[in-house]
Amino acid sequence: MANLKEIKRKIGSVKNTAKTTNAMKLVSSAKLRRTEELARRSRVYAAKLTELLNEIAQKMQKANVDGLDNVYFKEVANPKTVDIVFITADKGLCGGFNAQTIKRVNQMIADFKAENIKVRLRAVGRKGIDYFKFNNVELNDEIVGLSAAPDYAEAAQFITEVTHAYVNGETDRIILVHNGYVNMISQEIREDQVLPIDPSKLELSDNSTSELEVEPDDDDTLLDALVKRYVEYTMYYSLIDSLAAEHSARMQAMDAATKNAKEMVKTLTVKYNKARQEAITTELIEIISGMESMK
Amino acid sequence: MELMKLEIVTPNGVIFDDEVRQVTLPGSEGEFGVLPKHATLVSLLQAGVIEIVKADGSKVAVAINSGYVKVDEEKTTCIVDGAVALSGEDTDLAQALSEAKELLKKAESSSTVIAAAVSKVENIGKSL
Numbered sequence: 001m002a003n004l005k006e007i008k009r010k011i012g013s014v015k016n017t018a019k020t021t022n023a024m025k026l027v028s029s030a031k032l033r034r035t036e037e038l039a040r041r042s043r044v045y046a047a048k049l050t051e052l053l054n055e056i057a058q059k060m061q062k063a064n065v066d067g068l069d070n071v072y073f074k075e076v077a078n079p080k081t082v083d084i085v086f087i088t089a090d091k092g093l094c095g096g097f098n099a100q101t102i103k104r105v106n107q108m109i110a111d112f113k114a115e116n117i118k119v120r121l122r123a124v125g126r127k128g129i130d131y132f133k134f135n136n137v138e139l140n141d142e143i144v145g146l147s148a149a150p151d152y153a154e155a156a157q158f159i160t161e162v163t164h165a166y167v168n169g170e171t172d173r174i175i176l177v178h179n180g181y182v183n184m185i186s187q188e189i190r191e192d193q194v195l196p197i198d199p200s201k202l203e204l205s206d207n208s209t210s211e212l213e214v215e216p217d218d219d220d221t222l223l224d225a226l227v228k229r230y231v232e233y234t235m236y237y238s239l240i241d242s243l244a245a246e247h248s249a250r251m252q253a254m255d256a257a258t259k260n261a262k263e264m265v266k267t268l269t270v271k272y273n274k275a276r277q278e279a280i281t282t283e284l285i286e287i288i289s290g291m292e293s294m295k
Numbered sequence: 296m297e298l299m300k301l302e303i304v305t306p307n308g309v310i311f312d313d314e315v316r317q318v319t320l321p322g323s324e325g326e327f328g329v330l331p332k333h334a335t336l337v338s339l340l341q342a343g344v345i346e347i348v349k350a351d352g353s354k355v356a357v358a359i360n361s362g363y364v365k366v367d368e369e370k371t372t373c374i375v376d377g378a379v380a381l382s383g384e385d386t387d388l389a390q391a392l393s394e395a396k397e398l399l400k401k402a403e404s405s406s407t408v409i410a411a412a413v414s415k416v417e418n419i420g421k422s423l
Contacts, residue, residue, distance in 0.1 A: 041307055041308035042306050042307075042308075044304055044308060044309055045304050045305065045308075045374065048302075048304045048372060048374050049374055051372075052337070052363060052365050052372070052374060055365065056337055152306070212335045212337060213334060213335065213336040213337070214337050214338070221339070222337065222338075222363075225339060225363075226363065229363075233306075
C-alpha cells in the first residue's frame with residue numbers, strides 16, 4: 001500500500017514540474033517574439049551601417065596605393081594577443097545554449113595556444129563567467145546582466161574598453177563569439193572578427209563612379225566615428241541576437257521538458273494502476289483463501 | 296521631375312523609404328541640400344532637421360540627433376541614432392514637436408546648434 005501512495009505523490013510532483021516548465025515555455029515564447037522584433041528592426045540599421053563602412057573603406061583603399069593605412073583595418077602580421085569577447089546567458093535551463101558557446105571558446109583557446117598566441121577572455125553573462133571561474137581560467141573583464149537586458153549604452157561602454165586595448169596595441173585582434181538566432185528551433189554559433197575590420201570580406205556594391213567626397217574632409221574624423229559606431233553596434237546587435245537565441249533555446253528545452261514530464265505521468269499512471277490492481281488481487285486472494293479454509 | 300530614393304534608418308527600424316525630389320540635411324559642417332544626380336558624398340550629421348520634398352511636392356520634416364549620410368547619384372541613405380517625424384497623416388503634431396525638441400536638446404552640447412534646430416522645429420510646427 002505504501003508503494004501506491006508513493007507513486008501517487010510522484011505523479012503529483014511530476015505534474016507540477018510539467019506546469020512549471022510549460023509556464024516557462026510560454027514566457028520564453030512571448031519574450032522571444034519581442035526580442036525577435038527588436039532584432040529584425042536593428043538588423044536593417046546594422047546592414048546599412050556595414051554597407052556604408054565598406055564603401056568608405058573600399059574607396060579609401062583605392063585611393064591609397066599601398067592599401068588602407070588605418071589602425072582599424074590593418075591586420076597585424078604576427079598577432080601575439082587575441083581578445084575573445086563571448087556572450088552567454090545569465091540563466092540556465094536553456095538546453096545546450098551556453099555549453100555550445102563555451103565549447104567553441106575552449107576550442108578557440110586551444111587553437112590559439114597551438115599558434116603561441118595569448119588569449120584574453122572577456123565574458124558577458126553569468127553562465128560563462130561561472131564556468132571559466134570554476135575552471136580557474138582568468139577572465140580579463142566580465143559583466144553580468146547585460147545579456148539578459150541588452151542596453152546600448154552599457155554594451156558600448158563594454159566594447160569601447162576592448163577597442164581602446166586594441167588601439168593601444170595591447171591586443172591584435174578582437175573576436176566576438178555568441179550563439180545566434182536562426183529560427184524558432186535552431187541556433188548557431190557565430191564568430192565575428194570585430195577588429196581589425198577585414199575589408200576583403202565586405203562585398204563591393206559600387207554603383208557610383210564619381211569620387212567620394214567626405215565631410216568633415218579629413219578622413220579620420222569620419223572613419224573613426226563610423227568605426228566606433230560600427231563596433232558598438234556589432235556588440236549590441238550580437239547581444240540582441242544572443243538573447244533571441246537564448247529564448248528560442250529555452251523555449252525548446254522547456255517544451256521538451258514538458259513533453260517528457262507528460263510522458264512520465266503516463267508511465268507512472270500505468271504503474272499506479274498496476275500496483276492498485278495488484279493490491280486488489282492480493283486482497284481478493286486473501287479473502288477467498290480465508291473462505292476456503294473455513295469450509 | 297527627376298526623383299531619387301531616400302532612406303532614413305534608425306536603430307529602431309526604417310522610418311522613411313520613398314522617392315523624393317529634394318532633401319536638406321544638417322551636416323556637421325553646415326546644412327546642405329541634395330538633389331537627384333548628386334555626386335557621391337559621405338557626411339557626418341549633427342542634431343537638426345531633415346527637410347524632405349516628396350515626389351508629389353508635399354513636405355516632410357524629420358528631427359534627428361546625430362548620424363551619417365551617404366549620398367550617391369540615385370540614392371541617399373541617412374543612418375541616424377534617433378529621429379522623430381514631424382509630419383505625417385497619423386502623428387499628433389504637438390506631441391511630435393515636443394518630442395523632437397527633447398531629442399535635439401539631449402543630443403547636442405553646443406547651445407547655438409540646439410537653438411537653431413529648435414527654432415527650425417517651431418517654424419515647421421507653425422507652417423503645418
